[in-house]
Amino acid sequence: DTGVSQDPRHKITKRGQNVTFRCDPISEHNRLYWYRQTLGQGPEFLTYFQNEAQLEKSRLLSDRFSAERPKGSFSTLEIQRTEQGDSAMYLCASSPTFQGGAAGYTFGSGTRLTVV
Amino acid sequence: ILNVEQSPQSLHVQEGDSTNFTCSFPSSNFYALHWYRWETAKSPEALFVMTLNGDEKKKGRISATLNTKEGYSYLYIKGSQPEDSATYLCAPREGAQKLVFGQGTRLTINP
Numbered sequence: 001d002t003g004v005s006q007d008p009r010h011k012i013t014k015r016g017q018n019v020t021f022r023c024d025p026i027s028e029h030n031r032l033y034w035y036r037q038t039l040g041q042g043p044e045f046l047t048y049f050q051n052e053a054q055l056e057k058s059r060l061l062s063d064r065f066s067a068e069r070p071k072g073s074f075s076t077l078e079i080q081r082t083e084q085g086d087s088a089m090y091l092c093a094s095s096p097t098f099q100g101g102a103a104g105y106t107f108g109s110g111t112r113l114t115v116v
Numbered sequence: 117i118l119n120v121e122q123s124p125q126s127l128h129v130q131e132g133d134s135t136n137f138t139c140s141f142p143s144s145n146f147y148a149l150h151w152y153r154w155e156t157a158k159s160p161e162a163l164f165v166m167t168l169n170g171d172e173k174k175k176g177r178i179s180a181t182l183n184t185k186e187g188y189s190y191l192y193i194k195g196s197q198p199e200d201s202a203t204y205l206c207a208p209r210e211g212a213q214k215l216v217f218g219q220g221t222r223l224t225i226n227p
Contacts, residue, residue, distance in 0.1 A: 004159070033214065042205055042217030043160075056214065091160070099196070103213065104150055104162035 001023045001045055004108035006092050013112045020078045020113045033073050033105065034067055036093040043091055050097075051077060078108030089113075118142055118210050122218035129196045130226050137221040139206030143187035147209040151180055151191055154220070155202040163191075163204075191227040196225045 004025045008049055009092075013019050018112035025032050030051050046065065047057045051072035069075040089112050093105035121140040123206045129135045141149070151163040164173040169184040193200055203222045207215035 031213075040219065041221045042122075042207075045216065046215050048214055050183075089140075092155075093160075104165050105163070107152075107159040109157075109159045 004092055004106050005038055006090075006108035006111050007110065008032070008111055010112050010114075012116060013039030015084060016081055018078065018080045019113065021080060021092075023075045023108060024073075025075070025116045026072075026106055029094035029106070030072065030097050031097065033070055033093045033095075034077050035093065037056070037089040037091060037110075038087075040094055045078070046090075047106055048109075056095055056109070079113075082113075084115045087113055087115045118208055118216040120206065120208060120216055120218035122204075122206055122221050124221060125223040126224070127145045128224045128226055131196060131198060133196055134194045135203065136190050136193065137223075139191070139218055141187050141189075141206075141208040141218075143184060145183045145211075146187075147211070149182055149189050150207045150209070150213065150215055152205040152207065153202045154205060160205065170214070172189070191221075193223075196223075198225050198227055201225045202205055 007022045033048040034046040036046055037043045043059050047067050049069040052069050064080045067077045089110045091110045093107045095105045123138050148167045150165050152160040153163055154160040164180045166182040171182040173180050179192045183190045201224050203220040205217050205220045207217045210216045
């Protein structure tokens with residue numbers, strides 16, 4: 001297992017189109033997180049899963065965003081009817097269950113989305 | 117939502133010099149603080165996870181301290197090298213699960 005992988009690395013799409021990103025976490029990690037990072041800002045929380053259950057979704061996330069993690073393995077993040085404001089780096093991370101706060105996240109390299 | 121402040125936002129340091137930067141966060145309901153290093157075109161890399169007031173962690177030339185009572189953490193880099201050029205992110209944990217990131221400190225080492 002070589003870490004968290006994300007696909008694609010880059011995506012350019014026209015406004016109004018739907019896009020889907022994939023994240024493959026480290027296989028032993030039962031927690032999976034999606035973050036979004038825009039220029040000059042730190043990563044912003046979007047949602048997270050414990051196994052296949054989506055346990056929290058940011059209130060900043062509109063209904064155009066949906067995430068799934070079927071069977072508790074890989075996850076997909078879909079954005080419907082993309083807008084220019086969706087242009088960002090989308091990061092996926094995974095972690096084992098926190099035990100005493102000792103576990104950190106392992107991040108993927110991200111998917112850079114550009115909406116034109 | 118936690119308000120996490122990192123300063124400075126960017127920093128240029130001469131190779132060989134030592135440097136440090138700050139992460140400030142609300143001191144109430146503290147669970148843990150994470151530090152990450154993010155190099156351009158790479159994944160953010162975990163540096164430290166700190167949980168106890170007074171914690172000090174070290175990894176090579178990089179070290180960090182934590183003060184949970186006053187809500188700050190310092191990251192120190194001794195004898196900066198070009199490979200230290202990166203954005204350094206701190207992230208306190210909100211509740212039991214998610215990290216809330218600061219905007220980062222962008223460090224550039226000048227040879």
